[in-house]
Amino acid sequence: MKWGILVFPGTWSDRDCMHALTTVLGQSARYVDHRETELSEFDAVILPGGFSYGDHLRCGAVARFAPVMEAVTRFADRGGLVLGICNGFQILQEARLLPGALLRNDSCEFRCEWVHLRVERAESPFTRECRPGQVLRIPISHGEGNFYADPDTLQSLEQGGQVAFRYSTPDGRVTGDANPNGSLRNIAGIVNARGNVLGMMPHPERACEPLLGGADGLWILRSALGTLVAA
Amino acid sequence: MTFRAEVFVTPKAVVNDPQGLTIRQGLRSLGFEGVQEVRAGKYLVLTLESPDRDTALARLDDMARTLLANAVIEDYRIEITAVRETVAP
């Protein structure tokens, strides 16, 4: 399996993704510069977290126009797996590969902590190893992760089964207290209609080793691997 | 001609604005009564060359739609004034 890890100026979880994919999971991966224009060598690409272009103007707003993003769009159109984590999720939304937007956290504060996610849809390529309703413990680290979409979009996401994860309590209840940033309907991650593009605010690449506090992120990365093998 | 354009980007009325709410709360706690709503946005000033005003406005509108504002969550408004006829380097 070959993974491309996109690097924009200001990206910082590129190295963490590399570590999780290669050292932990034994996959082959390479960094992809934001000026590259071809992704056909890859089976999957990751848009990692960070502060691309300093998050100036809006998170992801400038990165979305990087040359590599046209290639990402083509790659997604062909059915390639695209995973946007944190800032990568924001970039995918700015690029209209995923709907909605991410506003400032309702606390107006940055939040770095472990949260619980309930798996809402277990048949997507990124969650196929999970059980529906399974609860994953994965960290967040963001100041602008407050998911927003207009009512029509929200309804179509729900009806189309595009909500991948919701913030929940450890036992899987979706409550206001379990929502770390004010996201509508506790939405933590969504997939596109086809299911091959996932955007999520939590960082699965930080949750791949018990030594660092937990390994539930492997459910997501392994699901993607399984998908690739099956394909 | 050189134009000076001001672009005001604000969160859409339906979009929750935690920053604005926090500022309103801050004003209240400082004793500024009667502030019903605060919306926090961005203010950008651009200086640009353009043959005429209409062309400049059209380009600015394009810039705002493409990059400066995110139509999912933000509205924008553009104000433009001519600065001078010719530009010295």
Added chain:
Amino acid sequence: MAVASPRRNLDAVALTDEEYHEIGRLLEREPNDLELGMFGALWSEHCSYKTSRPLLRQLPTSGDGVLQGPGENAGVVDIGDGLAVVFKIESHNHPSAIEPYQGAATGVGGILRDIFTMGARPLAILDSLRFGPPHDPRSRYLFQGVVEGIGGYGNCFGCPTVGGEVYFDEGYAANPIVNAMCVGLVRHDRVRLARAEQAGDRLLLVGAGTGRDGIHGASFASVEMDEHSPDRRPAVQVANPFMEKVLCEACLQLNELDGVVAIQDLGAAGLTGAACELAHRGGRGVEIDVARVSRRERGMTPYEVMLSESQERMLVLVKPEAEPAAQRVFDKFELHADRVGTILRRPRVRVRDGAAVVADLPLDALIDGVPIRSLMATGAAAPETASVAPLRDPAATLLELLARPNLRSRRPIYRRYDHQVGNNTVIGPGYDAALLRVPGTPKALALTTDGNAAFVTLDPYVGTQLAVAEAARNIACTGARPLAVTNCLNFGNPERPRVAWQLHESVRGLADACRALELPVVSGNVSLYNETNGLSIPPTPVVGMVGILDDLDRRCGASFRDEGDLIFLLGETRDELAGSEYSRAVGAPLEGSAPLVDLTAEARLLRALHETIGAGTLSSAHDVAEGGLLVAIAECALFGGQGAQCPGLSGQVSPAALYFGESAGRVVVSVAARRVPELQKVMAAHRVPLQALGVVGSGALVVGHAVRLDLEALRRAWETPW
């Protein structure tokens, strides 16, 4: 010949008449305005250490693993496997007092640059903070702004903020303390020293454009503050962590090129400081052409260009043949670089503005010529006697203490910092020391900052020794072995005899403690004149320490882990309450003797901890510090979500000192019942006093008849909102 008109603009450059005369004597002429500005910056306390330099000579700076001691951007210590740890702590107190967000953010930016200019990838950031009481609106504003600024920079840059401390005291109301420590890793063969040894090598100025911001920042940091200080706001720079992230990645790639000789951060005194220090360290000179410096503002004078402290700029020293390769790296990262100067054979600094020479000074005079200030130091440790009201209700007092700003949970602060990025954080903020994996090895680094200003106020010599001992103990509680020290000495106006005495005694304490524990001091920083309208801060030496854990499988946490484990106290409890959080809570004046420091006992305790944790004997270990024994037990319980059942505690001391005294050299450990004999054997061998306290388990903390509190009650108090 008398030098004419000494009162030129000496206030602007913060030089005294005597210093001005000395400049005239050294130059045998009067300096022009630019030259005077350069002297002002480099002769500032911040750059020259003119007050503290003789004192700092006492510190032990060498040792087995020390690859680079003080004098460079940061210290370097070997950690085996061909790797070295690079670290330093630095203050940004004065800028943070004026504009807390930017002051703190640029402080973090500066210390990160100190690390990656040495060739090291930053691994973690720690912050040691002090503010006035959080209920005071101004202190709250500073506190919130500083926390926001630290997070704003570190989070965007992508270096985890993994530890530090924050304490509150009236004495910091006008002068907050903002010390940032950064720790990085580098291969031995890639350590870069910032010294220019070859004439003809070229200086490239890389990164942000140069603006008028921060002119006289170094001078500003070297004077006391008053009600006019906010008017000096232009001296504070605006941070750009995004630019710095790009600079860091570029520097780490440049560092792989052999023709890149050195990389030097532009910090205090801007281009003047960076270029002169680079040349001076290598015994050479430097020529700078200000006309070649890219500017952010129009109409800047050579004076402004040479003294600007615009952030996120670096000097890269390259061999002429390596310039194209360096340029390719800059191009890749879309960074702008100007060739602004050349290294000269003779030790002079010559500044040109195109063809015109606008300054020409001997480097020796500029860097080493500053007259050392001798201080009038008088003072004495606080008198022995201290009376504290007797303890009435231990349970209520415990809850009250846990809720106090100095003891309550720091989670609302550190969750605003990304403490995980990099995938190396094994133990994050909120415990004794942070533990960071050394990538690619089974090893980890333990990191901490410590300093209890109340003890230093009572006795600066003992109080500073206590800070070293506490830092070492925090490191040892993770299973790591203390390796080396960095320090930041935050004091008031040293022209006051009492402050001078505090500084003097504190440095002596630091030196003696580091010698006793065999810890070299490899880097540091001095921040004086933390004073507003005649009121100095409490003396606040902050000790940053790094330890090494050889095998991550042999680490230890602070949380009570397994029900049924037995709880022990290591170390001796004495009748000591002066300077404690308890005595502060009951309104006792700050007087009496600081807790006893026994460094040989500390050394034995450190060895005993290392041995027992290394053998896997302990389930947990947690330093007893602020708040005393009951607070330490409550913390272990809260960390682990496990209660503790203790029979009535007794001792030779008063109940208040027993429960809430802050005697040094103590650690609360828990251990499986079957491993108790090992624990007893090792503690006996190292002559560490061992006292059984109770058993881990249940949802409550019970201490005889004195305390019976369920964990929820403890948690509510501990998690009192800010």
